[in-house]
Amino acid sequence: MALQIIGAGFGRTGTASLKLALEQLGFAPCYHMTEVIEQPAHIDRWMDVVAGKPDWDAIFGAYQACVDFPASSYYREIAEAYPNAKVLLSVRDPDTWFDSIYATIMSPKMVENISGTPFGELNRRTIWDKFGGRIHERAHMVECFKRHTEEVKATIDPDRLLVYEVKQGWGPLCEFLGVAVPDAAFPHVNSTEETKKILEMLFSGSGGEPTDSQRDQAVDRLYKREPDAGERH
Template sequence: MQIICAGFPKTGTKSMAMALRELGYTVYDFEEHIDFHLDKFVDFMDGVTDSAELMEAYKDVDVCVDQPTCTMWHIFFKHYPNAKVILMERDSSEAWFTSYKKMIDYYMANYHVWYEDYLPLLSKTQATMNKMSQQCMIKSTGSSKNFWQLKHISKESWIYQYEMHNAAVKQLVPADQLLVFKVGEGWDRLCSFLDKPIPDKPFPRENVAGQAGNIVDQMQEFQTFKKVINEVRKSLFIAGSCLTLSVGIGVLAFVRPKIFSKVISLIKLW
């Protein structure tokens, strides 16, 4: 692990991930975290395991960025004390809050369904995802509910979590290993910090809150979310088959009670 990106969601995580890939690093972003190591993260968050197995899984990864690693940045830094840390910030706490809320509003307007809370009953992967999402919300906003369950948002609590997180990073990371960065700054300070040549192309600008093609749209193509869909379909097929069989047996018992009795007798003999 060479670089730990400690910036919260909506501080330019997707732009930073693309920039670091352009500079030649192997980057694990939110997609890789959940597609490859979802169970390991949740086991650690639930206190089932310590961090050793999770850290071992990242030993050949150059960069980690976005949730859940950004809120676990200090765990990674303890295991990789020579890594450089990049803390991405917005122009203000208000700007960060507004952008984060826009992302959630976009999800609620375009993807939320009324039966979302029941999906874990049909998909083990969704149940695990819900656990991780809840932990991420606790660490980044102070809310113990998943984002689609929020009836009221405490702006003060969200901003408190953001400001305390950033203050902790600035306090705990040695100055020569820390870059506090705003994505709008471009390549110069980033490349100087990493001792890399400046690419001959504009700095990436990805995942603009509230615009089509953002991370909420992209998530629908993640392998984890496709797995959830397949598990839900399989569960519904099994439930439907069982229901059809039950109805068929009930109809048989009502219409042909003698045949039904013979079938039951044969089953008992078998």
């Protein structure tokens, strides 16, 4: 199975909703940071990427799509590895994006809780360092967001790229992918408040490493799965 869709958008641009939408459209499973949370063995695979020894098939071999960090940090390399895949750049208002990351995935408390853990090292090397480590500086991060958007548009062939906001719903996404619009509402999950609760569930304990049960419960809650439902992808 070759990757068909590459998400170039940063985390907190609707990537969890986009994952569910792509899977509903038949591009399942879709890789998201939650795959790393559920499958900690993937941390070593991403650290190989950091070391300049990527094995993309080892990461994405079972997946049809990818969105979110850490994949979006390497969209260019992944696009070169899978030249037939389409690229999806999820965006939102840059200031609102910063408000969201500062309250959730890059909050000072989150950074403190995971620092010194394997998951924290993954975040540092594949995400925080990409922003020069200045992840709590609004002006810098907003500028990085804008620059990333322009870089993707300049790098990826326009025929291969869709710049997209999840609030646009099914229409542009389905047209870009050449699939029918589903007879169902577009999924919307992972609000800022809900994400804060999920991260607290995962990373508030001593040592910063969640248990397997905490991982499963948090991911199920994020995607609004029933407690005994949902396949692990």
